[in-house]
Amino acid sequence: MIASSFEYFAPTSVDEALALLSEHGDDAKILAGGHSLIPAMKLRLAEPAVLIDIQRVEGLKGVSESDGTLVIGALTTHHELESSNLVNQKVPILAQTAGEIGDVQVRNKGTIGGSLSHADPAADWPATILALDADLKIVGSGGERVIKATDFFEELYTTALEADEILTEVHVAVPAENTTGSYLKLHQVASGFALTGVAVVLTKSGDICENIAVGITGVSDVPYRASEVESALAGRALTADNIAAAAEKAADGVDILEDIHASEAYRSNLAKVYTRRAIEGAAS
Amino acid sequence: MNKSRKQINTTINGEDYTHEVEPRLLLVHYLREVAGLTGTHVGCETSLCGACTAIVDGQAVKTCTMLAVQADGAEITTIEGLAQDGELHPIQEGFWERHGLQCGFCTPGMIVAAHQLLERNPNPSEDEIRHGLEGNFCRCTGYQHIVDAVQYAAEKMQG
Ligand SMILES: Cc1cc2nc3c(=O)[nH]c(=O)nc-3n(C[C@H](O)[C@H](O)[C@H](O)COP(=O)(O)OP(=O)(O)OC[C@H]3O[C@@H](n4cnc5c(N)ncnc54)[C@H](O)[C@@H]3O)c2cc1C
Numbered sequence: 267m268i269a270s271s272f273e274y275f276a277p278t279s280v281d282e283a284l285a286l287l288s289e290h291g292d293d294a295k296i297l298a299g300g301h302s303l304i305p306a307m308k309l310r311l312a313e314p315a316v317l318i319d320i321q322r323v324e325g326l327k328g329v330s331e332s333d334g335t336l337v338i339g340a341l342t343t344h345h346e347l348e349s350s351n352l353v354n355q356k357v358p359i360l361a362q363t364a365g366e367i368g369d370v371q372v373r374n375k376g377t378i379g380g381s382l383s384h385a386d387p388a389a390d391w392p393a394t395i396l397a398l399d400a401d402l403k404i405v406g407s408g409g410e411r412v413i414k415a416t417d418f419f420e421e422l423y424t425t426a427l428e429a430d431e432i433l434t435e436v437h438v439a440v441p442a443e444n445t446t447g448s449y450l451k452l453h454q455v456a457s458g459f460a461l462t463g464v465a466v467v468l469t470k471s472g473d474i475c476e477n478i479a480v481g482i483t484g485v486s487d488v489p490y491r492a493s494e495v496e497s498a499l500a501g502r503a504l505t506a507d508n509i510a511a512a513a514e515k516a517a518d519g520v521d522i523l524e525d526i527h528a529s530e531a532y533r534s535n536l537a538k539v540y541t542r543r544a545i546e547g548a549a550s
Numbered sequence: 551m552n553k554s555r556k557q558i559n560t561t562i563n564g565e566d567y568t569h570e571v572e573p574r575l576l577l578v579h580y581l582r583e584v585a586g587l588t589g590t591h592v593g594c595e596t597s598l599c600g601a602c603t604a605i606v607d608g609q610a611v612k613t614c615t616m617l618a619v620q621a622d623g624a625e626i627t628t629i630e631g632l633a634q635d636g637e638l639h640p641i642q643e644g645f646w647e648r649h650g651l652q653c654g655f656c657t658p659g660m661i662v663a664a665h666q667l668l669e670r671n672p673n674p675s676e677d678e679i680r681h682g683l684e685g686n687f688c689r690c691t692g693y694q695h696i697v698d699a700v701q702y703a704a705e706k707m708q709g
């Protein structure tokens with residue numbers, strides 16, 4: 267369980283990191299918390315010749331609020347998000363999601379930016395980031411761009427990030443007072459990853475669902491917004507029947523994963539059941 | 551200095567260490583084989599069992615999933631650093647008094663993880679203890695005595 271040899275750099279600024287990325291191109295990989303990359307390197311599933319450790323880069327850590335938006339640095343750990351007062355007050359579903367990831371030691375090291383960039387199909391963050399309609403700030407040698415979470419996940423382990431780009435921030439608009447959220451996950455017992463994870467962000471007016479966003483992970487190669495569920499419930503009363511009928515559409519039009527952990531039929535059923543329960547959780 | 555090797559400076563259990571290491575050296579191997587501190591164990595080597603847990607800059611981490619070079623400049627506490635002046639740490643004492651171990655292989659990691667747990671939550675419920683030690687596996691005890699040991703320590707540490 268020893269990784270192949272590599273050269274190691276620990277830049278302290280984004281510019282320095284970008285310069286190293288441009289210089290080493292496809293041979294290089296960014297190292298954040300290392301809790302996806304190092305296991306892959308130990309198994310020699312990844313053999314980068316150069317590692318660019320961004321842990322020491324200034325300004326990529328922590329959460330702040332500015333103009334009604336939470337700005338989350340890419341290097342903010344799962345634990346920091348789980349325990350931050352600001353996050354718990356303003357967007358509790360973020361803290362709830364963080365608390366569902368791995369175990370204490372994993373949450374102490376793993377970062378939100380690393381998880382999103384890695385795009386494991388069973389990772390938790392993608393569901394919640396999609397449901398919150400987050401924006402992702404990316405910098406590269408060509409400058410800076412902001413991309414919607416809904417445009418970020420492209421294929422299995424593949425995102426809109428180019429090889430010379432770094433994800434620097436996640437921007438989440440603080441939802442209105444009458445908005446609630448819920449993240450519900452079935453843990454795969456051995457790995458702890460999501461066999462299914464459903465994030466619901468719901469805005470109510472009385473008993474009526476004004477607006478709903480549903481993000482689902484673990485079910486398909488790529489995390490997705492369950493738009494059929496959303497349109498079936500938006501504008502309707504949040505009755506048990508309406509919620510159940512909408513949740514039935516959770517896997518509609520989706521290419522469902524099948525592996526040793528769960529068949530296609532089981533995963534599709536999980537998506538429906540967990541969607542119903544997550545909506546009920548957010549509505550209650 | 552060989553281009554591919556890196557010098558790292560750490561403080562482990564209050565003592566300063568400086569070594570030149572290959573970047574691919576895992577922190578757990580650094581602790582055991584370079585610094586000579588074999589209390590931190592290697593169990594699964596796949597980030598799951600927690601036997602390799604140590605505290606790095608205040609955070610309990612699985613040192614088999616961290617490179618030694620990532621710990622450059624860090625303050626590290628391993629199981630060897632918990633007892634003070636020949637007196638067991640209250641968590642160690644709890645494991646002794648409440649039979650929190652059988653073979654003892656998981657124990658260093660378990661105690662270090664319990665240390666993080668009690669630092670964040672000095673008076674945990676049984677559920678909170680089990681949740682806080684989720685990253686640590688024990689193949690012997692069935693966990694009940696480990697929970698008892700942590701409760702013993704929590705009481706003792708609150709005086
Ligand atoms: C035992 C264990 C259990 C786990 N359980 C879960 C779980 O239940 N749910 C879950 O969601 N995850 C789980 N994880 C994964 C964990 O959350 C990782 O921390 C996370 O997936 C990756 O974050 P990282 O900071 O460790 O990234 P790294 O491992 O450092 O990097 C991952 C990838 O992203 C790239 N990268 C990292 N940061 C950036 C950036 N800012 N810009 C561009 N590219 C970047 C790297 O080049 C690499 O390819 C688990 C991991 C372990 C070891």
Ligand code: FES
Pocket residue numbers: 591592593594595596597598599600601602603612613614615
């Ligand atoms: S040896 Fe590190 S987690 Fe098992």
Ligand code: FES
Pocket residue numbers: 650651652653654655656657687688689690691
């Ligand atoms: S005491 Fe033997 S593994 Fe825990």
